[in-house]
């Protein structure tokens with residue numbers, strides 16, 4: 001037990017700001033809520049944003065593949081689940097059951113930087129195979145965006161993404177939060193277009209614990 005304490009202590013050492021003077025969780029939550037609202041509002045006003053085109057690409061696709069690295073990928077998995085609930089054939093790239101992508105398929109990607117090597121290479125491969133790309137990114141001039149048929153440009157760069165950070169949060173946190181909400185907005189719009197009721201979708205929810 002003593003050895004464990006010794007190992008953990010150095011990780012806690014940088015916390016030099018007394019808890020009483022540091023912003024509390026409630027304060028941080030208010031900042032995050034304001035940042036999300038600002039980023040999503042600015043998406044609506046951004047002429048480069050292609051929300052409707054992305055929804056159309058999803059509807060037109062034979063199958064939808066989703067791909068993102070790290071937290072961007074985790075956020076996009078939530079969208080993958082909802083699109084499956086909608087009745088679409090959806091695959092998470094990297095899962096053992098994901099088949100080869102091909103003509104008529106859509107690769108829906110999320111990358112804050114738009115430069116993550118594995119994502120860009122996968123997009124190039126997908127295009128070679130005849131698929132189309134949709135990209136959610138903070139960087140509309142990035143290599144990933146250049147490959148995409150539709151780009152949802154989110155003003156959500158974090159402190160490690162670019163020098164002119166749009167967010168006070170750590171790294172890609174704001175971007176990753178918006179990916180979840182953009183995915184929910186895509187789902188919501190597509191759900192209404194589908195004419196299905198909530199009851200129609202419910203049987204597609206996982207029933208194995």
Ligand SMILES: O=C([C@H](O)CO)[C@H](O)[C@H](O)COP(=O)(O)O
Nearest residue numbers: 070071072111112113116171172
């Ligand atoms: O997990 C991530 C990191 O913690 C930033 O918050 C990123 O999502 C991951 O590194 C992928 O980067 P991007 O492709 O630039 O989103």
